[in-house]
Amino acid sequence: MTRHRRSEETVRRLLDTALEVYPADFTLRAVTTRSGVSMGSVYHHFGSLEGLAAALYSRCMDELLDTLVAVTEQTADARDGVRRAVTAYLGFTASHPDKARFIHAAPYALDLGPYAERIAAAKASRLARLNAWIGARMAEGTVARLPAAQVEMLLIGPVAEVSRRWLAGAPDIDLDEAARVLPDRVWLSLGG
Structure with missing residues (x-):
């Protein structure tokens, strides 16, 4: 070797x-x-331990973002892409709870601040692809023209919160139910 x-x-x-x-x-x-x-x-x-945590966070986040990029880039239809992104995020959480837990908890439990630039750089190309996909849908008028941060909050915010609660063991959170309900609700918030 x-x-x-x-x-x-x-x-x-x-x-x-x-x-x-x-x-x-x-x-x-x-x-x-x-x-x-x-x-x-x-x-x-x-x-350091924090450097290891930052690298692990980046690896887990890369996997999640790769999942979201793959499902959105498979479709040109805005509604279908948004719905697929929501279900893919929930599916990632269900299939990889250890990675999802690290994504959601590590930035709060560990001091990753010194690694913020490195983490952002690692995510940049994947986020650019997601933003390009959503930007093209905005340009065609099928997604509301909103700042990128607000699009992220509307698209990812609800599924991230459901995922966090499910990972924490909240008894009233069911990922299958969320996968049935949230895709259309999220689409209603983003549709042009």
């Missing part, structure tokens, strides 16, 4: 292990003990 391949494998193992131990025992000791990777390797690749 080449040095580069070993390095990639070490990073993957550390990120996988960090996700496994989060939130119960998210410490460097837990990650290194469980992964079998040295503390020095953690510092070499990530600089």
